[in-house]
Amino acid sequence: MQELVAWARKVREDFPILRSLHPSGRPLIYLDNAATAQKPLAVIEKLADFYRYTNANIHRGVHWLSQEATQAYEAARERVAAFIGAASEKEVVFVRGATEGINLIAQGLRRVWFSPGDEILVTQAEHHANIVPWHIVAEEVPISLRPVPLTPAGGIDLAAVAQAFTERTRLVAISAMSNVLGTEFPVAEVAAMARERGIPVLVDACQAVVHRPIRVQEWGVDFLVFSGHKLYGPTGIGVVYMRAPWGEKLPPYQGGGDMIRRVTWGGSRYAPPPAKFEAGTPPIAEAIALAEALRYLEEKVGWDFIQAYERYLCDYTEAALQSVPGITLYGTARPKGAVWSFNIGEIHPHDVGTFLDQAGIAVRVGHHCAQPLMDALGVAATVRASLAFYNLPEEIDQLAQTLHEVVRFFAHTPSAP
Amino acid sequence: MTPEMQNLYQELILEHNHYPRNYGRVENPTHEAEGYNPLCGDQVHLTLRVEEERIADIRFEGKSCAICRAATSVMTTVVKGAAIAEADRYFEAFHQLLTQEEAPLVSSLPAAVQEKLRIFSTVRLFPIRVKCATLPWHTLRVALHEPEKKIATTE
Known part of the structure; x- marks a missing residue:
């Protein structure tokens, strides 16, 4: 274990922002990684270097700079394809983020797949990004969502x-890991059940992809989305994986330059996927920097380390939080990533969040864009501490100690009026 | 415990959070509104009985953070018995106190009201929490002046 912690300390130095101080002068303890992860210097420099040395528009210039930019952009696509185990890089579409990815798929399926009365199987733990796009579809084609309830421990029961x-x-659209509970869902098993019934599967992998490598073919899924910024990459870049025949079946999401084969006044013929889904100038620098994040994670940090260390941190955090009087932890089922949602007695999460912030500890409080899950848990909001491989055990100690102070502060009974 | 926290959570705020005044519902209300902050889930339900342009009675229910609950409790104590026009003045003064560096309006209010509103002046230093304290006041405004909206938010 000492070796793992020592390596965490070492790679932590790659993240300049983690040396920041809270305005109060206290060191920053960043435990809001499920909202967005911090960026290693390699990614920050890759972004700047693109604009410094390689910037040009892609797929349209004969000049050398455009060719270099195109090459780097397409190399990024290849790295992403290899990272998720896609059969071909042609199955990888770059978008602005997972939200745009699900909207792209939803609007495509609306036109070629759904009929009135169809149902989409989801879990009770979906993020709004995997709920609202379907509600928008339902305004035109009356379809409905059928949520699978969670077990009391926050897992999914295959029965x-x-x-x-x-x-x-007509579709299974599930998260691979809850952004609130951290619990992982049995995607491969659910996908197998869907396959038996001839139903396509969409996976929201935003949280899961951060904690372990994903293999889309082993999972047997048709669509998968994730965002770059939670994966230590920049904002404004996301990935849609679309298993081969779907790229042909789905109509384009947006029209414009770069997604066509031929345009006349009579109409347009579209380019083959993935270009068909990438109208306009894409986030070129961001795609290249996302590929750099993947390189950094694979070659410098190491996925074996990430998985082993985060398992340790997850258990360490659970034990530390359990020591806080009156705490309720949501989502104790395993496997789970190092994401802990909790409430303390009657103390409102917002009060806890402000208290922690004053101690330099950044957590997320609120409904986490998962209001149906909050309803199921019977709470309006929770506090969420979400960890990354650069967090250290002493930061968790600090969190627990500050939570003890929160309890003491709000347990204090003021004298009656 | 940091000094900032003690400034934010003044003893009086904790006291109102612990012993909220005018908690519950007015029977046969003439006005009511729901306040909701979608960001944090703060929720306040106000019921009022207005007689001859005066707030004869006001009560609140809801689940919210300590700042919001205390602000609501304090608000009910200052507007109960006040004319609607007076309550509007308190709203303007309170809003200014929490959002502007210079807040002259509050000084024109009755001393007892001033004193109660000023316990929230440090909330201004916590921008993300300003909405917690102003939510009940926005809700009151909707109840009194835009009852067809039914729901107030601080967005």
């Missing part, structure tokens, strides 16, 4: 999944 399938199920 409950089997029960949720109906004759009208």
Whole structure:
């Protein structure tokens, strides 16, 4: 264990922002990684270097700079394809983020896939990004969402999944890991059940992809989305994986330059995927910097380390939080990533969040864009501490110690009026 | 415990959070509104009985953070018995106190009201929490002047 912690200390130095001080002068303890991760220097420099040395528009210049930029952009696509185990880089579409990715898929399926009365099987733990796009579809084609309930520990029971399938199920759209609970869901097993029934599967991998490498073919899924900024890459870049025949079946999401084969006044013929889905100038620098983040994670940090160390941090954090009087932890089922949501007695999460902030500890408080899950938990909001491989055990100690202070502060009974 | 926290959570704020005044519902209210902050889930329900342009009674229910709950409790104590026009003045003064560096309006209010509103003046230093303290006041405004909206937010 000492070796793991020592390596965490070492790679932590790659993240300049982690040396920041809170305005109060206290060191920053960043535990809001599920919202967005911090960026290693390699990624920051890659972004700047693109604009410094390589900037040009892609796919349209004969000049050398455009060719270099195009090459780097397409190399980024290849790295992403290899990272998720896609059969071909042509199955990888760059978008602005996972939210745009799900909207792209939803609007495509609206036009070629859904009929009135169809159902989409989801989990009770979906992020709004995997709920609202379907509600928008439902405004035009009356379809509905059927959520699979969670177990009391925040996991998914396959028997409950089997029960949720109906004759009208036309799509399975599930998160691989809850952004609130951290619990991981059995994607491969659910996908197998869907396959038996001839139903396509979409996976929201935003949280899962950060904690372990994803293999889309082993999972047997049709669509998968994730955002770059949670994966130590820049904002404004996300990935849609689309298994081969789907790229042909789905109509384009937006029209414009770079996604066409031929345009006349009579109409347009579209380019083959993935270009078909990338209208306009894409986030070129961001795609290249995302590939740099993947390189950094694979070659410098190491996925074996990330998984082993985060397991340790997850257990360490659970034990530390359990010591806080009156705490309720949400999502104790395993496997889970190092994300802990909790409430302390009747103390409102917002009060806890401000208190922690004053101690230099950044956490997220609120509904985490998962209001249906909050309803199911019977709370309006939670406090969420989400960890990354650069967090250290002493930061968790500091969190727990400050939470003890929160309890003491709010347990204090003022004299009656 | 940091000094900033003690400034934010003044003893009186903790006291109102612990012993909220005018908690519950007015029977047969003439006015009511729901306040909701979608960011943090703060929720306040106000019921009022207005007689001859005067707030004869006001009560609140809801789940919210300590700042919001205390602000609501304090608000009910200062507007109960006040004319609607007076309550509007308190709203303007309170809003200015929490959002502007210079807040002259509050000084024109009755001394007892001033004193109660000023316990929230440090909330201004916590921009993300300003909405917690102003939510009940926005809700009151909707109840009194835009009842067709029914729901107030601080967005």
